[in-house]
Structure formats: C-alpha cells, structure tokens
Amino acid sequence: MDKNEILQKIRSTCKGKDAVALYQELAGVIQDTFTEERTAAEKYEGKRAIYLSCEFLVGRTILNNLLNLGILDEVRTLLAENGIDINMLEEIEDCALGNGGLGRLAACYLDSAATLGIPLYGNGIRYRYGLFKQEFVDGFQKELPDDWQRFGDPFSVRREDKARKIVFGGGEALAVPYDMTIFGYGGKVCLLRLWQAEGNHEAQKISEYLYPDDSTDEGRILRLRQEYFFSAAAIGEAVDCYTARYGNNFKRFPDCYVFQLNDTHPVAAILEFIRLLTEEYDQSFSAACAIARKCFAYTNHTVMPEALERWYVPLFYKALPALGAIADKLDRVLQREYRKKGLTTEEIDKVRIRQGNMFHMANLAVYMCFSVNGVAKIHTDIIKNKLFDVTNRLCPQKFVNITNGITQRRWLGLANPDLAAWITEKIGDGWRTDLDRLSALREYASPEAYRRLNEIKAANKKKLAAFILAKEGVAVDPESIFDVQIKRLHEYKRQLMNALSILTIYYRLKDKSLMDFTPTTFLFGAKAAGSYFRAKAIIKFIHEIAARINADPEVNHLIRVVFVTDYNVSYAEKLVAAADISEQISLAGTEASGTGNMKLALNGAVTLGTMDGATIEIIERAGQENNYIFGLKASDVDKARGIPPVAHLADPYIARAIASLWDGSFSDGGTGYFKNIYDALISEGDRYLVLSDLEDYIRAKLLSNREYKDRESFARKAFMNIASAGYFSSDRSVKEYDERIWHTKSYIGQN
Ligand SMILES: *Cc1c(COP(=O)(O)O)cnc(C)c1O
Numbered sequence: 205m206d207k208n209e210i211l212q213k214i215r216s217t218c219k220g221k222d223a224v225a226l227y228q229e230l231a232g233v234i235q236d237t238f239t240e241e242r243t244a245a246e247k248y249e250g251k252r253a254i255y256l257s258c259e260f261l262v263g264r265t266i267l268n269n270l271l272n273l274g275i276l277d278e279v280r281t282l283l284a285e286n287g288i289d290i291n292m293l294e295e296i297e298d299c300a301l302g303n304g305g306l307g308r309l310a311a312c313y314l315d316s317a318a319t320l321g322i323p324l325y326g327n328g329i330r331y332r333y334g335l336f337k338q339e340f341v342d343g344f345q346k347e348l349p350d351d352w353q354r355f356g357d358p359f360s361v362r363r364e365d366k367a368r369k370i371v372f373g374g375g376e377a378l379a380v381p382y383d384m385t386i387f388g389y390g391g392k393v394c395l396l397r398l399w400q401a402e403g404n405h406e407a408q409k410i411s412e413y414l415y416p417d418d419s420t421d422e423g424r425i426l427r428l429r430q431e432y433f434f435s436a437a438a439i440g441e442a443v444d445c446y447t448a449r450y451g452n453n454f455k456r457f458p459d460c461y462v463f464q465l466n467d468t469h470p471v472a473a474i475l476e477f478i479r480l481l482t483e484e485y486d487q488s489f490s491a492a493c494a495i496a497r498k499c500f501a502y503t504n505h506t507v508m509p510e511a512l513e514r515w516y517v518p519l520f521y522k523a524l525p526a527l528g529a530i531a532d533k534l535d536r537v538l539q540r541e542y543r544k545k546g547l548t549t550e551e552i553d554k555v556r557i558r559q560g561n562m563f564h565m566a567n568l569a570v571y572m573c574f575s576v577n578g579v580a581k582i583h584t585d586i587i588k589n590k591l592f593d594v595t596n597r598l599c600p601q602k603f604v605n606i607t608n609g610i611t612q613r614r615w616l617g618l619a620n621p622d623l624a625a626w627i628t629e630k631i632g633d634g635w636r637t638d639l640d641r642l643s644a645l646r647e648y649a650s651p652e653a654y655r656r657l658n659e660i661k662a663a664n665k666k667k668l669a670a671f672i673l674a675k676e677g678v679a680v681d682p683e684s685i686f687d688v689q690i691k692r693l694h695e696y697k698r699q700l701m702n703a704l705s706i707l708t709i710y711y712r713l714k715d716k717s718l719m720d721f722t723p724t725t726f727l728f729g730a731k732a733a734g735s736y737f738r739a740k741a742i743i744k745f746i747h748e749i750a751a752r753i754n755a756d757p758e759v760n761h762l763i764r765v766v767f768v769t770d771y772n773v774s775y776a777e778k779l780v781a782a783a784d785i786s787e788q789i790s791l792a793g794t795e796a797s798g799t800g801n802m803k804l805a806l807n808g809a810v811t812l813g814t815m816d817g818a819t820i821e822i823i824e825r826a827g828q829e830n831n832y833i834f835g836l837k838a839s840d841v842d843k844a845r846g847i848p849p850v851a852h853l854a855d856p857y858i859a860r861a862i863a864s865l866w867d868g869s870f871s872d873g874g875t876g877y878f879k880n881i882y883d884a885l886i887s888e889g890d891r892y893l894v895l896s897d898l899e900d901y902i903r904a905k906l907l908s909n910r911e912y913k914d915r916e917s918f919a920r921k922a923f924m925n926i927a928s929a930g931y932f933s934s935d936r937s938v939k940e941y942d943e944r945i946w947h948t949k950s951y952i953g954q955n
Pocket residue numbers: 303304305306308690691692771772773776797798799800801803
C-alpha cells in the first residue's frame with residue numbers, strides 16, 4: 205500500500221462533496237488500493253479458521269479504516285485544507301448487524317486477526333435491516349427499521365460468481381456473498397463474507413431482519429432458516445474448495461479448515477457438514493462424524509437456561525428435515541457411546557441432544573466439537589462444573605477458557621485520540637499492536653500524569669456534553685461525575701438496580717439526609733428487544749425518574765439522569781472516552797464476560813461493579829483498591845435466594861424507592877409496566893437479587909462519589925486501570941484461539 209498514492213487520489217477528488225459523496229469517494233479509493241490484498245486473502249491456501257456468527261456488529265467503518273491504514277490524521281488535515289470537516293463522516297450509518305457484545309466481539313476479532321495476519325474469515329448474514337433504530341416517545345421505546353445501506357456499502361464486493369443454492373424444508377434460496385474488507389492495523393486485510401438471500405419473497409425474507417420476531421412458529425421457522433442459510437453456505441463453499449483441491453478423500457479437511465461457532469446459532473453447520481459428506485460424497489456416517497469432530501469448535505456465551513437454544517423437534521424437522529434426522533441419529537450414537545463408557549441414565553439424559561421434544565443445541569455442540577470455550581475464567585468454570593459437568597468429567601481437555609478482548613485500535617485509538625496521543629508520548633505507539641505495553645505506563649505514575657489524565661477526561665466530557673445537548677436536548681454539567689451504564693437492556697444486567705439507587709439518592713438529597721454529594725450525571729445507553737416487555741418497562745421507569753429529577757430545581761444541580769437515544773458502537777466510542785465510573789453490576793454468575801467493562805477500563809473509568817465475568821479479571825489486574833466492588837459473590841448467590849425480598853426493605857429510602865413503583869409517584873401511562881417491575885422484585889422472588897445487592901451497591905456508589913472529590917487520588921485509580929488493561933486486547937484473545945484451538949500456523953502476509 206502506498207499512503208501517498210491514496211492521499212493524492214483523495215486530494216484530487218474530495219472538494220465540494222457532501223458527507224455521503226465524500227464517504228463513497230474515500231471508501232472507493234481505499235477499496236481499489238487493496239484489490240491485491242483481498243485477492244491474496246481469498247486465495248490463501250494454508251489452514252483457515254472460519255468464524256461463523258449470526259452477528260457482526262462492525263459499527264461505522266470509514267474512520268476506523270483510515271485509522272488502521274495510518275492515514276486518519278493526514279486525511280483529516282487534507283480535508284480541512286479543502287474546507288471539509290472530517291467529522292462530517294459521523295453522518296454515515298453504523299453497520300449494526302448485531303445486537304451487542306457477542307456481535308461486537310466478532311468484529312473485534314476480525315480487526316485483530318487482520319492486524320496479526322491470522323487467516324480468520326468471518327461468515328454471517330447480510331441483513332437488509334440491522335439492529336433497530338431506537339427512538340423514545342414520551343419515555344417509551346419505539347423501534348424503527350435500520351436501513352444501514354442507505355449510503356451504500358462501499359467496502360463490500362458482491363460476489364455473484366460465488367453464489368450458491370440453499371435448500372431447506374419447503375423452499376430454496378440463492379445465497380449471494382458480499383465480501384467486506386476488514387482492514388487491520390498496518391494494512392493487512394481479512395474478509396467478512398456476508399450472505400444475502402435472494403429468490404422469491406420467502407427466500408428474501410431470510411436475510412431481511414436481524415432476529416425476526418420468534419413468538420410464532422412462522423417466526424421460529426424463519427429463524428432456523430437464517431441459521432441454516434449462512435451455515436450451509438459457508439460449509440458448502442468450504443467443501444467445494446476442498447474437493448476441488450483434494451477430491452473426495454476428506455482426511456486432510458481438518459488440516460485446511462476449522463470452524464469457530466460463535467454461540468450455538470450456527471450449530472446447523474455441523475449437521476450440514478455430515479449431511480453433505482454422507483449424501484453427496486459417499487462417506488459413511490461414522491467417517492463424516494469423525495471428520496466433523498476435528499474441525500468444529502464452540503464458544504459458549506451464556507449459562508442462562510432460557511438463552512440456551514432449544515428447538516421443538518417437529519418444528520426443526522419441518523424447517524430442516526434432513527438435519528433433524530441427523531440430529532436424532534447423533535443422539536442415538538451419543539447414548540450408545542456414553543452407556544458403553546458407564547455413564548448413568550441420569551448423566552446421559554443431561555447431555556443428550558434430544559431432550560424430550562426438544563433439540564438442545566448446546567449439547568449438540570458440546571458433543572460434536574473438539575473444543576468448547578467459555579469467555580472469562582469464572583464463566584468457563586461455571587460451564588465446566590455446572591452446565592457441561594458430565595462431559596467435563598469425561599473429557600476435560602475439551603474445555604478451554606479464552607477471556608474476551610476488545611480492539612485497542614477502535615476503543616482507544618479512534619475513540620479517545622487525546623488519551624492515545626498522551627500514552628504514545630509516554631511509552632511510544634507500540635501499544636497499538638501490543639497492548640501489554642500499557643504496563644510500562646506505571647513508571648510514569650505521578651501527580652503530573654494524573655493532572656494530565658484529568659484534563660483529557662474533562663475535555664472528552666465537554667465534547668460528550670455538547671453532543672448530548674445537541675442530540676438529546678438535555679444539558680449536563682461536564683464538571684459532574686459521569687457515571688455510565690451502557691449495554692443491552694436485560695434484567696440480569698440490572699439497569700433497574702442502578703435506577704433504584706438513583707431514586708434512593710434522590711429521595712435522600714430531597715430530605716437533606718445526604719450531604720456532601722458530588723454532582724453526578726447518570727448516563728444510560730441500552731436497547732431492549734422489541735418483544736421484551738419487562739426490559740421496555742425498565743426503560744420507561746428510568747425515563748420517568750430522569751424527567752422527575754432533571755426538572756427538580758432543588759436537586760438538579762446535583763444530579764441528572766440521561767438515557768441516550770439509539771445506543772450503538774459510534775455512541776459507545778464517545779461514552780467510553782468520557783466516563784468516570786463504569787457500571788458493571790450484573791448479578792454475580794450471570795454475565796459471561798462483558799466487553800464494555802474492558803472498553804471503559806481502558807479509557808480510564810473506574811469500575812463500580814460486582815465480581816462477575818471478566819470484571820473479576822480486570823480487578824485482579826487493576827487492583828480492588830482502584831475500583832469499587834460490592835455485592836454477592838457467585839458462590840453466595842444460592843444462599844441469598846433463601847432470604848425473602850421484603851427483608852431487604854429496612855432502609856426507609858430504599859423502601860420508598862420500591863413503593864414508587866406502585867404508589868402513583870410515577871406514571872407508566874396505563875401500560876402496567878411499573879406493576880410488572882414491582883412484581884418481578886417482590887412477588888416473583890427477585891430472580892436477579894436486585895434487592896439483596898442494592899444496599900451494598902448504594903454504599904459503594906456513595907463511596908466512589910465521596911472519593912471522586914480527591915481528584916488526584918481518583919485519577920490515580922483511573923491511571924492504574926489504564927496501565928492494567930493490556931490483557932484485554934482482542935489481539936491476545938485471537939492469538940489464544942489460534943494457538944490453542946485453530947492452529948492455522950501460517951499467517952497471511954508473512955512467510
Ligand atoms: C461493547 C458493546 C456491547 C457490549 O457491552 P457489555 O457491557 O459487555 O454488555 C454492546 N453494545 C455495543 C454497541 C458495544 O459496543
């Protein structure tokens with residue numbers, strides 16, 4: 205790649221363009237410059253790892269690509285010379301083909317693999333509409349379609365030559381791949397192949413929406429078709445390429461391909477592989493299984509029973525008849541094998557693929573994959589000792605922990621350029637490809653460094669405050685503490701507990717029973733799944749609290765609450781750079797890893813959190829004394845469930861906060877939302893133990909609030925968090941996947 209050539213081309217054509225035209229121009233120039241690299245990636249002949257994922261939450265690509273190509277600053281200057289503000293590109297839509305952490309993880313891994321030259325190939329669905337756009341009307345969430353291709357998709361190439369027919373129960377579709385170039389730091393590339401469904405109306409529906417409504421059989425069949433559609437396309441393509449090279453002897457297949465299943469959504473790939481080999485390549489069932497067992501690896505992302513994919517057997521057969529028969533056959537093989545090995549009926553029942561009338565996809569994955577990994581230490585322990593304990597006793601070597609990571613290019617370099625520049629000034633810019641170097645910052649620990657950190661944070665907060673004023677119409681004080689909780693809205697993540705803590709603090713401020721409170725802005729960013737009633741109820745509740753507090757002249761100089769609209773990757777970049785406090789407050793044992801926790805720590809936010817997911821590993825490195833830890837440990841949870849929720853209402857302010865859910869303090873507009881929340885806490889046993897943890901949470905929150913006043917000592921905590929974040933680079937995660945699971949050995953662009 206020649207930087208100057210790119211800049212020259214841009215210089216000659218950028219003048220007078222609006223955001224969209226400029227975007228297309230820049231993208232076109234970059235894309236053209238990398239034709240050779242793309243072809244090389246495609247033609248690569250060594251072993252490759254295929255990352256199968258229903259979600260790739262890529263975010264806005266243009267600025268990140270310029271950054272990774274090392275020309276962001278030059279392009280900014282060049283555009284400025286031509287009277288163009290590069291920030292204009294913020295009008296370009298995010299590519300939001302994912303929901304949250306799991307999809308963003310896939311995107312970070314591609315960034316890292318491209319940077320490291322690891323031959324990782326993304327495979328997913330090119331949804332016509334990505335994750336919905338969120339609006340609030342009167343505090344109620346409204347979901348609008350996300351037309352992410354509105355301004356084109358200039359980093360992708362349609363590959364009609366690679367289209368393939370996919371047949372499913374009751375129809376067929378043409379799968380047409382679009383190859384998106386993922387630019388790694390320094391200009392190496394990876395390919396993200398997104399399959400688009402074409403054909404009749406039924407066929408097109410397959411790639412229309414991310415997570416269609418699955419409350420009806422029709423919706424569930426569509427969802428199964430989606431999962432099968434891209435899995436089968438990826439498998440078909442791999443098998444075609446392989447047989448073109450090696451013919452029908454599949455012995456070497458595992459030396460050429462490994463498939464990483466990002467959660468169970470692509471598990472149909474295993475069944476499809478067996479189907480193809482037995483039906484079309486004349487392999488015996490056991491031979492096909494033996495090969496399959498060497499090339500599939502599974503990442504588990506959740507231990508919550510309702511989030512583990514299970515399919516009603518007749519429905520599965522209807523959608524995918526051939527695969528249903530294979531799943532049943534595998535189930536019989538499993539029973540025979542495990543009976544021989546001496547497992548009890550009870551043990552076998554726990555690991556069976558078929559559980560009564562349901563296919564259990566995680567059990568299928570665990571049985572057939574040579575590797576099963578959790579995404580943080582505690583999570584891997586839980587899957588080994590609880591969820592998949594039987595298999596773990598039989599083959600412990602199958603289980604691996606690979607703690608999630610994030611790419612420092614986007615989450616520090618792009619999101620927080622001032623902090624990035626300061627770090628570079630101190631320790632050089634090696635951190636961009638070796639985040640462990642951050643530990644060298646410790647040598648620069650000094651009051652002067654803390655002052656500078658505070659300045660950088662203050663400037664980021666000012667920028668965010670201006671953005672929030674423009675976008676949300678709410679004025680927030682950039683001098684106040686920015687306390688940030690940003691993540692999908694889910695009961696286990698306990699945004700409700702945060703809301704109740706704020707309400708409690710509000711009542712105490714009103715009563716003057718809480719003096720000496722440092723002004724704080726509580727920021728929420730979250731989308732609730734359209735069909736998730738209680739999550740939407742919590743959004744409305746937070747909006748009601750925000751409206752009350754922000755309009756109350758007695759306290760609104762001390763406390764403000766903002767629920768930002770349409771939280772996505774681009775908003776996240778602004779929020780993480782400006783956060784003082786990172787809320788990571790899931791009930792211990794429920795958050796598999798989290799990656800938001802890493803982004804915030806890397807940007808110098810201090811964690812207010814529970815010992816859960818990767819937060820445990822963050823604290824291990826950054827020090828408990830530099831963060832605010834509270835609440836139940838995972839090992840305490842079972843015991844805590846024995847205490848009735850009402851036993852936690854002794855504090856009058858907490859009692860009043862809970863009462864405000866039913867006593868008419870707030871209106872849910874007759875939706876029944878607040879009663880529903882109240883029932884969750886009081887009548888339904890408070891599944892996520894909000895009330896058990898609330899008091900200790902408020903204690904920790906108020907402690908952080910007091911300690912913030914000592915600006916130097918608080919900045920020292922932030923500093924220690926930054927200096928300890930090296931481990932959480934997705935470069936480290938991807939290297940671990942490669943060394944421990946994929947074994948791709950030869951790297952693109954090297955040797
Ligand atoms: C990182 C990220 C997430 C995941 O956040 P968690 O706090 O780990 O749940 C979700 N959404 C977006 C847009 C992100 O960037």
